[in-house]
Amino acid sequence: MKDNDIKRLSRLTAILTQLQTKQLITSTSLAEKFGVSVRTIYRDIKALDKAGVPIFTEDGKGYSLMEGYKIPPIMFSESEANALITVEQLVLKNWDSSLIKEYTEAINKVKAVLSHSTKQKVDLLSKRIAVSPAISAVNASNSLTLVQNALTDFDLLNIVYYSEHKNEKTERNIEPFAFYYNLQERWTLIAYCRLRKDYRMFRLDRILKITQMDLKFTPHKLTLKEYLAEKEKNFSTPDILLS
Known part of the structure; x- marks a missing residue:
């Protein structure tokens, strides 16, 4: 097999991986990633289509795999x-x-x-890998994966939250928005709080009870980058904006 053929086979496999990991991907982004022309990507997509891979083409948007189509396991290097x-x-x-x-x-x-x-x-x-014992291994929360799923499914959550600086417990309905992590506070959830009618930050280890409600919320238009930029603009660090 010629060197060019090997390179193309490798690229076709990589394109399949990209298609499986993303809902929609453009020919331009693929061309930039693999250092080839857009015309070459067109030929690659056509070759995959002829090979029986169900690729959908959305004019002006990009390519995606048919829903439910699974690529056989790919070996890790x-x-x-x-x-x-x-x-x-x-x-x-x-x-x-x-x-x-x-x-x-x-x-x-x-x-x-x-x-x-x-x-x-x-x-x-x-x-042969050790992590410093200075980093505590004490598990202070058990809700991260539940909140992650609620965030991506747009499910409303009901929580009982303990505010240390106010020394009080409050029950709230929240809309998960994003996560923030640092070495001091660990995992912190940024969410729209319907009680406070604004975005707030909740440390996961202070959520005393959490319930996924049978209600959906409208996806947030605000981006995480915009949220953090606004906090920085107001001379506030995200670490202390805990609700």
């Missing part, structure tokens, strides 16, 4: 597997036990498709 194993050690020190559970299950699926030689190297690497 040794470097990709090492990156995931390294991150695993940090996740295991995370303050939210639900994130640890979901990541552990995901990483086990990744390990299952690794080649035997790569799996041996990954096992060795996992035994």
Whole structure:
């Protein structure tokens, strides 16, 4: 097989991966990513279509895979597997036990498709990585994955929240908007609070009770970048804007 053929086969596989991980992707972004012309991407998409891959083309918008179509598992390279194993050690020190559970299950699926030689190297690497004991491994919350799902599904949440600076508990209905993380406060949820009628920040470890309601909210038009820029503009740091 010629070098050009190998490069194209590799690019076609990578394009399939991109299509599976994104709802919609443009020919321009693909061309920039792989360092080829848009015309070349057109030919690649046509080749995939002829091979039986159900690719939808939306004029002026881009390409997407047919809903429900799954690409067979793709092998991870040794470097990709090492990156995931390294991150695993940090996740295991995370303050939210639900994130640890979901990541552990995901990483086990990744390990299952690794080649035997790569799996041996990954096992060795996992035994040679240590995280400073100064980083506490005490799990202070168990709601991160629930809130993540509510955020992407636009589900309203009911919470009982403890405000330390006010020394009070309040019940609120909130619309999950974004997450903020730092080494001091760990996971903090930015949400629109219907009680305060404004965006507020809630530390996950101070949410005493959380319930997913059978109600949807309208997706927020505000972006996280705009939210943080507004807070910085008002000379306030996100770390202290806790509700």
